Amino acid sequence: MECFAVPDLPEIRPGDDLADLIADRVALEDGDVLTVASTVVSKAEGRAANLSAFPASPRAREIASRLEDLTGEEKDPRFAQAVLEESTELLMDAPFLLTESRFGHVSVNAGIDRSNVPDHDLLLLPKHPESSAERIRDGLLERGIEDVAVIVTDTCGRPFRHGQRGVALGWAGMPASRDWRGEHDRDGRELGVTVQSVVDELASAANLVTGEGDDGNPAVVVRNWEFGDHDGSNELFREVEGDFVRQALRQWRFD
Template sequence: MCVKLIGIKNIPMIGQGDDVGTIIIEAAKSEGLEIMDHDVFVVAETVVSKAEGNLIKLDSIEVSEQALEISEKTSKDPRIVQTIIDESVEIIKVGPNFIISETKHGFVCANAGIDESNVETGFLKPIPHDSDESASIIRTTIESATGKNVAVILSDTQGRPFREGAVGVALGVSGIDPVWNRQGETDLFERELETTTIAVADELASAASIVMGQAAEGLPVIIVRGVEYAEKLRSTTSNIKPILRPKKFDVFR
């Protein structure tokens, strides 16, 4: 199997009201890049939040006593802390320079996914309100224009427990199941797999992150091409929920 990671150039700076799916199509055309069946488009969630106007002006944030207390412990701007609180359903752990929380979407991550990177000075960017719906809109736009069956994954960069460094992870999916349950298959020695479930959406997001980068690369959309199981896992009703571990099974909380 040969998998290609193709960064789409000529994606302009995205602003509120922009149609991300149409922009992807036009940028691909400008490069002579043909969209093919079962291409997986990994899209940085930052561009989606900006297109949806999902930005918060720092100067508009009213700070609570809780935010001030956490700010002293973390050395974070209390306005950023307040936004993290507002975007969370639970503050799980507060450290010297981090806040781990569960977001309103169900993601357990640092700082509720709030980011200042690649947005205008003075603004914060939360996670999109509904990443699955955003991915579905982009997928539908691409499929309607090209007649191809594709998948879309909205990705973010997050750290991981017990390991240094950040990797790409999936926040929303459309056109592909986010997990692949391989129970019942056999290994090389004919032993039946009993618990093997693969987080394919995270794997694809992480692979795309190699090309997407985290700084000024300017490649917020990556095509992952040649993934053999993309057709097998095709789903137009998929969402990110199967990849999220329920709290009752989270042994660290």
């Protein structure tokens, strides 16, 4: 398996056709997986925004001032407002904002990014990354590129471990996970629980090439990796009912 960057992509602007820009720069092959950083998907979808578009509600002002008291850092209540508007649930409101986004992804500050965003204060995540991945894949299909899976990624922190890594937000043309249950280990023991989140693992591998700074490599091709003849599933984001960590976190919420 190899991962390599799509070369020479320009600064992405609202309305840009990512499938075209990518297909013009790399000869994609059947079986490739294409990862695309949500940053450029958001730019193409016009998701850059200014704080002035988020006049703060009383709740946002309260959240921001509490964060300011706790952290000693200045917090713009309009930023808290943007996070609230992008989210369906506020899981933690101190010492940082942990929310569930409208498409089901739990992250700090609703994944709103302030790096690699020229001319605007903020970059919101794509509204529905699965649809974004499907659109890119459809664009490739229109150009006769048939069998390429697409993963829209973001860089995320994680509980329990230091360091950020790439994760999948939306995908098309492949299942999210490979189900190992029913397969066997080296001693012939049947596996009972392992479901491998292949879209996250591919996103992480590709993110090594993507980088986090001024690399200019938002799209990466993963070649010679095969899902193989296995059961798959499309579930990635846990349902609240079975998510005991999330349930435990709720007790830390102030409101």
